[in-house]
Amino acid sequence: MPRRDEGPSLDDLRRFGSEADTTGYCPECGAEVYDDADACPKCFAWITGRTLHKPPEDLAMQKKVRQVIVFITLLTMFPIVLRLLGIL
Incomplete structure (x- = not known):
């Protein structure tokens, strides 16, 4: 058997x-x-x-989230920098 x-x-x-x-x-x-x-x-x-x-989909999603955070940070900082330079 x-x-x-x-x-x-x-x-x-x-x-x-x-x-x-x-x-x-x-x-x-x-x-x-x-x-x-x-x-x-x-x-x-x-x-x-x-x-x-990690599956590549997870890594791609992390990269997109990181890009969105950087974009929002730059968008927020842009008017502050212009005010400091006296342009606005």
């Missing part, structure tokens, strides 16, 4: 980490890949350095 693989026990997961600890995201296409992968299995791009640990 063949033995059935039950997968790792909870103790094994605590000791060695889960699969989520060993995966990241491809910097090119955003596919989930293992940290030690040389190339992405989806887009075949070479992975140099480390994989991303």
